[in-house]
Amino acid sequence: MAQNNPNPQGPWKITVYDQENFQGKRMEFTSSCQNIMESGTDNIRSLKVECGAWTGYEHSSFCGQQFVLERGEYPHRESWSGSNAYHTERMMSFRPICSANHKESKMVVFEKENFTGHQWEINDDYPSLQAMGWGTNEIGSMQVQSGAWVCYQFPGYRGYQYILECDRHGGEYKHYREWGSHAQSFQVQSLRRIQQ
Amino acid sequence: MAQNNPNPQGPWKITVYDQENFQGKRMEFTSSCQNIMESGTDNIRSLKVECGAWTGYEHSSFCGQQFVLERGEYPHRESWSGSNAYHTERMMSFRPICSANHKESKMVVFEKENFTGHQWEINDDYPSLQAMGWGTNEIGSMQVQSGAWVCYQFPGYRGYQYILECDRHGGEYKHYREWGSHAQSFQVQSLRRIQQ
Numbered sequence: 001m002a003q004n005n006p007n008p009q010g011p012w013k014i015t016v017y018d019q020e021n022f023q024g025k026r027m028e029f030t031s032s033c034q035n036i037m038e039s040g041t042d043n044i045r046s047l048k049v050e051c052g053a054w055t056g057y058e059h060s061s062f063c064g065q066q067f068v069l070e071r072g073e074y075p076h077r078e079s080w081s082g083s084n085a086y087h088t089e090r091m092m093s094f095r096p097i098c099s100a101n102h103k104e105s106k107m108v109v110f111e112k113e114n115f116t117g118h119q120w121e122i123n124d125d126y127p128s129l130q131a132m133g134w135g136t137n138e139i140g141s142m143q144v145q146s147g148a149w150v151c152y153q154f155p156g157y158r159g160y161q162y163i164l165e166c167d168r169h170g171g172e173y174k175h176y177r178e179w180g181s182h183a184q185s186f187q188v189q190s191l192r193r194i195q196q
Numbered sequence: 197m198a199q200n201n202p203n204p205q206g207p208w209k210i211t212v213y214d215q216e217n218f219q220g221k222r223m224e225f226t227s228s229c230q231n232i233m234e235s236g237t238d239n240i241r242s243l244k245v246e247c248g249a250w251t252g253y254e255h256s257s258f259c260g261q262q263f264v265l266e267r268g269e270y271p272h273r274e275s276w277s278g279s280n281a282y283h284t285e286r287m288m289s290f291r292p293i294c295s296a297n298h299k300e301s302k303m304v305v306f307e308k309e310n311f312t313g314h315q316w317e318i319n320d321d322y323p324s325l326q327a328m329g330w331g332t333n334e335i336g337s338m339q340v341q342s343g344a345w346v347c348y349q350f351p352g353y354r355g356y357q358y359i360l361e362c363d364r365h366g367g368e369y370k371h372y373r374e375w376g377s378h379a380q381s382f383q384v385q386s387l388r389r390i391q392q
Contacts, residue, residue: 049351053327070324072351072385073333079350125321128266131249131391137269150352154275155245155268157353189268195327 012052032095035060105147112140125192208248228291231256301343308336321388
């Protein structure tokens with residue numbers, strides 16, 4: 001894994017299992033994994049995050065649906081995959097979220113793409129953006145100034161997840177196409193800081 | 197609905213539809229609904245929360261799995277049901293969460309049932325209790341002093357939801373059996389305030 005390791009000093013640790021309920025082949029990682037097949041397993045079916053926050057991906061090379069993984073126990077696929085009409089069967093790659101910083105997170109959300117339209121500076125968690133005064137069920141673009149954030153399609157932290165970091169893309173996400181390869185619309189109804 | 201209305205003055209409004217994507221028969225409610233069948237439909241397939249926070253229930257008479265519903269749009273079942281190995285096909289009753297108060301929410305979590313063991317006073321959202329220093333993946337009991345809270349089985353606000361309110365049970369939830377008829381264990385790995 002050393003050649004794929006962008007943060008060898010980080011306080012990160014994730015233990016993955018190829019069977020549900022922390023059974024089967026057990027593998028520990030302290031840095032990113034680009035393709036779980038290279039570790040001799042075809043899939044991850046349970047996991048424990050022991051240190052740091054991570055992003056899991058549906059496909060290898062950090063592509064497809066994204067899942068934020070914070071410290072705790074995930075005994076089966078449903079415990080991390082979130083609620084979507086399109087259910088994901090796999091988690092093939094994962095990496096640490098180096099910039100996650102629960103207390104020092106700040107970003108600006110914009111009504112329109114390319115950082116235009118009405119804007120709002122955010123430094124807290126919002127289970128419902130509309131309840132806090134945001135006028136629509138969409139966000140056009142986002143600028144992450146510090147920390148790492150996860151945005152969700154539906155209120156109450158449900159649906160597709162988009163993980164946005166201050167140290168990726170220069171913190172600039174000017175269109176939903178930059179939120180991740182699975183993003184299909186501007187719909188975002190809740191968002192929150194990621195906890196290290 | 198008047199006879200089932202515990203809070204006729206409340207600023208609550210929910211619009212439900214018997215088809216996905218806000219299609220089909222449309223019904224507006226400003227107070228609790230004990231059985232959607234009495235409104236002449238067999239199921240809810242999409243909904244919009246226009247005012248206030250609500251709890252949806254799998255069965256009539258506010259039984260079965262619980263779903264917190266905050267302001268926003270829920271175009272299909274998966275958008276509110278959360279991620280569980282056991283998927284719920286129905287939402288048959290719902291009611292306003294009168295005590296939800298995002299800014300003034302406080303509760304105490306206890307390591308053991310009956311308000312014993314190590315305790316921790318909480319007034320913020322915690323996507324991972326373990327990341328914030330809680331030693332296990334369980335909570336034994338909870339005392340809600342103000343506001344309303346939602347606890348989740350898994351980190352990052354996933355899995356079974358348990359809605360706890362200061363004005364129900366006297367705010368006291370001394371065993372998982374009091375968290376809801378669907379609760380099967382003490383496992384709680386994230387929790388947060390509910391937003392009105």
